[in-house]
Amino acid sequence: MITGLRSRVPFMARSLRAPLTRTFVLPRKTPLHSNNISINIYSPAFKRNFSVLNNRILFNASKLSFAENKNSNDENKNKKDEDNNKNDKNNKKDNKNEPVSPTQLLFKDWVLYSLGFTFLFSLLSALGSSEITHSLTFQEFLTRYLEKGLVQKIEVINNSIVRAELISTQNPRYVTFTIGSVAFFEREIDQVQEKLDIPLNERIPVTYERRSSIFSYLIPFIPTLILIGGTLYILNTIRKKRGTGGSGGPFDQIMNVGKSKAKLFNQETDIKVQFKDVAGCDEAKEEIMEFVSFLKNPKRYEKLGAKIPRGAILSGPPGTGKTLLAKATAGEAGVPFLSVSGSEFVEMFVGVGASRVRDLFKTARKMAPCIIFIDEIDAIGGSREKNSMRSNDEKEATLNQLLVEMDGFDSTDHVVVLAGTNRPDMLDKALMRPGRFDRHIVLDKPDLEGRKAIYKVHLRPLKLSHPVTDVFAGKLAALTPGFSGADIANCCNEAALIAARHDADAIELKHFEAAIERVIVGLEQRGRVLSPEEKKTVAYHEAGHAICGWYLKYADPLLKVSIIPRGQAALGYAQYLPDDQYLTSQEQFQHRMIMALGGRVSEELNFDDITTGAADDLQKVTRMANAMVLKLGMSKKLGTIVFEPKDTNMQVHKPYSEETWENIDSEVHKIIDDAHTRCKKLLSEKIDEVKKVAEELLTKEVLTREDMIRLVGPRPFEEKNEAFKKYLDPDSKQ
Numbered sequence: 001m002i003t004g005l006r007s008r009v010p011f012m013a014r015s016l017r018a019p020l021t022r023t024f025v026l027p028r029k030t031p032l033h034s035n036n037i038s039i040n041i042y043s044p045a046f047k048r049n050f051s052v053l054n055n056r057i058l059f060n061a062s063k064l065s066f067a068e069n070k071n072s073n074d075e076n077k078n079k080k081d082e083d084n085n086k087n088d089k090n091n092k093k094d095n096k097n098e099p100v101s102p103t104q105l106l107f108k109d110w111v112l113y114s115l116g117f118t119f120l121f122s123l124l125s126a127l128g129s130s131e132i133t134h135s136l137t138f139q140e141f142l143t144r145y146l147e148k149g150l151v152q153k154i155e156v157i158n159n160s161i162v163r164a165e166l167i168s169t170q171n172p173r174y175v176t177f178t179i180g181s182v183a184f185f186e187r188e189i190d191q192v193q194e195k196l197d198i199p200l201n202e203r204i205p206v207t208y209e210r211r212s213s214i215f216s217y218l219i220p221f222i223p224t225l226i227l228i229g230g231t232l233y234i235l236n237t238i239r240k241k242r243g244t245g246g247s248g249g250p251f252d253q254i255m256n257v258g259k260s261k262a263k264l265f266n267q268e269t270d271i272k273v274q275f276k277d278v279a280g281c282d283e284a285k286e287e288i289m290e291f292v293s294f295l296k297n298p299k300r301y302e303k304l305g306a307k308i309p310r311g312a313i314l315s316g317p318p319g320t321g322k323t324l325l326a327k328a329t330a331g332e333a334g335v336p337f338l339s340v341s342g343s344e345f346v347e348m349f350v351g352v353g354a355s356r357v358r359d360l361f362k363t364a365r366k367m368a369p370c371i372i373f374i375d376e377i378d379a380i381g382g383s384r385e386k387n388s389m390r391s392n393d394e395k396e397a398t399l400n401q402l403l404v405e406m407d408g409f410d411s412t413d414h415v416v417v418l419a420g421t422n423r424p425d426m427l428d429k430a431l432m433r434p435g436r437f438d439r440h441i442v443l444d445k446p447d448l449e450g451r452k453a454i455y456k457v458h459l460r461p462l463k464l465s466h467p468v469t470d471v472f473a474g475k476l477a478a479l480t481p482g483f484s485g486a487d488i489a490n491c492c493n494e495a496a497l498i499a500a501r502h503d504a505d506a507i508e509l510k511h512f513e514a515a516i517e518r519v520i521v522g523l524e525q526r527g528r529v530l531s532p533e534e535k536k537t538v539a540y541h542e543a544g545h546a547i548c549g550w551y552l553k554y555a556d557p558l559l560k561v562s563i564i565p566r567g568q569a570a571l572g573y574a575q576y577l578p579d580d581q582y583l584t585s586q587e588q589f590q591h592r593m594i595m596a597l598g599g600r601v602s603e604e605l606n607f608d609d610i611t612t613g614a615a616d617d618l619q620k621v622t623r624m625a626n627a628m629v630l631k632l633g634m635s636k637k638l639g640t641i642v643f644e645p646k647d648t649n650m651q652v653h654k655p656y657s658e659e660t661w662e663n664i665d666s667e668v669h670k671i672i673d674d675a676h677t678r679c680k681k682l683l684s685e686k687i688d689e690v691k692k693v694a695e696e697l698l699t700k701e702v703l704t705r706e707d708m709i710r711l712v713g714p715r716p717f718e719e720k721n722e723a724f725k726k727y728l729d730p731d732s733k734q
């Protein structure tokens with residue numbers, strides 16, 4: 001836009017000025033009465049000419065503004081194209097909908113108009129002043145006209161320009177010149193007339209006039225305008241060069257502070273995610289299907305007068321695919337997807353969050369049909385009562401704005417709002433009201449079959465040494481209880497990285513096993529060298545755990561024992577396979593506690609001293625015992641009561657008597673002591689097995705389930721773990 005403007009104006013200015021200057025060149029040698037010259041003439045002809053010129057100015061000006069508009073249109077188009085290149089290379093329909101931010105338009109217009117007007121003003125004021133350009137000198141006027149008695153009337157304009165009307169026989173009729181001071185001018189005129197003996201009453205009348213153009217009032221503002229326009233232009237250019245589209249430098253941040261930071265994913269280029277890419281959450285998919293069919297075919301619902309839910313909360317632990325499911329919904333429906341994180345609404349400045357919410361919904365409405373996804377909605381939608389202690393006006397204002405926007409649109413807007421959260425319990429009840437987020441879709445950690453399905457999705461793009469069979473995916477799923485979708489994705493990528501590190505041609509099961517271990521317990525720390533005594537302690541400690549687990553009915557199946565240091569703290573570890581179970585029995589609790597104590601008890605039985613190696617185990621045991629007494633009603637003495645210390649005003653308040661407190665204390669002690677006794681009894685009986693396993697660990701460092709069977713015989717119980725039985729137990733038929 002600016003280049004267009006620039007190249008036009010100097011040209012125009014030249015073409016306007018040139019004839020003016022030519023007109024006023026004084027051909028000294030030409031006879032005064034010549035008809036074919038028009039020197040120093042303020043004639044009606046000139047006036048016409050001027051107005052013609054004026055017309056031309058106007059004409060040009062309108063052309064200029066037209067060009068300006070056209071250019072700014074081009075500009076917008078370019079901007080759109082740029083955006084589209086980013087978001088959508090081929091989607092023509094969306095071009096129209098591409099939101100050009102109002103701030104950006106305003107900004108452009110501002111720069112454009114301030115520059116445009118500045119040029120116009122300077123131009124016109126220059127013209128205004130060229131109207132009074134002098135070309136005769138005062139002396140020439142005196143000698144050529146006044147002394148010869150050719151002057152009929154004199155007009156002094158603005159005390160500096162004199163326009164003299166000549167007698168009617170003269171052609172031209174008017175001449176102009178400038179004067180330095182009015183007093184000097186009057187004196188000179190008088191002197192000349194005195195010299196010519198013109199009586200006072202016949203002397204040439206002199207009138208004084210003050211003329212000013214509106215431009216003279218505007219001229220003082222021009223430097224300011226130029227300054228503002230120039231600064232804005234430079235900043236805008238910088239921004240464009242960066243190509244950030246408004247989130248780059250500090251200037252952008254200030255200009256765009258109230259703008260939503262939502263990322264736009266375009267349906268045809270960016271959202272390749274379909275429902276088939278989201279595995280293991282069929283119920284959730286079914287529920288969200290309603291939104292898809294609404295966005296695809298709103299008429300079907302509208303003609304029946306049905307009100308479509310405006311939004312849904314997707315809740316679940318981190319990495320369970322909330323974002324993915326929301327994206328897949330947009331992908332399936334073939335609509336744009338605006339993604340924003342709740343925390344991005346929150347800024348230091350009050351009112352910014354609300355303004356961002358407004359901007360987000362405005363954009364969404366322009367692009368409708370579309371899906372807005374607000375991740376971590378708890379950042380703004382946290383319960384207001386719960387925050388009453390620490391009032392947070394900004395957060396509340398943002399939440400209120402969100403509620404207003406959701407109430408504000410009706411289903412004909414065809415905008416669906418999905419929101420993700422890990423803490424649905426924290427959300428303000430007002431958000432869940434019908435007409436707002438009236439659907440609540442839970443995405444839990446996947447179970448065995450779910451994990452298997454997710455593995456299949458993420459194994460698809462990998463180069464494996466063998467085809468992705470049900471058994472292979474099942475095996476990986478069985479090895480990774482408690483993994484979320486994100487963990488599985490991470491694990492698959494990790495396996496590929498490990499395979500690449502080993503220069504493998506394809507990824508094998510062993511790479512996956514290494515990846516799983518890495519994800520669970522961290523990287524092997526082979527560089528961490530233990531002293532032989534320490535190593536022995538670790539081996540006996542781990543053997544204690546392993547033997548306990550082997551002979552306890554409710555212990556989870558053991559996969560592997562290792563004394564290779566891993567991750568931050570673990571010097572050794574045992575990998576078990578917990579079942580995907582939702583209930584834990586009291587007996588199970590006790591067996592877990594015994595197993596956890598196995599390490600320490602083995603140290604007690606095999607060495608004279610004990611070590612800090614059991615710190616983690618003891619913490620686990622204490623936590624379990626506390627839960628049994630305080631929360632689970634698993635203590636006969638205290639009965640089926642829940643004791644929950646309330647955390648009010650930073651003070652732990654115990655809603656029970658000292659006596660009860662003492663009872664709780666003694667019960668927790670008793671449970672742990674019982675577990676310890678049982679553990680000691682078990683390991684004393686199996687002391688030879690512990691020794692066998694520990695010694696083998698010292699030589700081999702890693703023992704698998706098969707090694708255990710070879711050393712101490714098979715477990716005396718049938719494995720209860722379904723996943724294990726189905727995919728991992730080599731004895732079971734697959």
Ligand SMILES: Nc1ncnc2c1ncn2[C@@H]1O[C@H](COP(=O)(O)OP(=O)(O)OP(=O)(O)O)[C@@H](O)[C@H]1O
Nearest residue numbers: 277278279318319320321322323324454485486489
């Ligand atoms: N059900 C699933 N099927 C396939 N892949 C999944 C699934 N769940 C998660 N993933 C993988 O995990 C990644 C992260 O998931 P996503 O970002 O959707 O989780 P989220 O629940 O939104 O997490 P957060 O709560 O941390 O925002 C996805 O990009 C995908 O690769």
Ligand SMILES: [Zn+2]
Nearest residue numbers: 599613614617
């Ligand atoms: Zn331990």
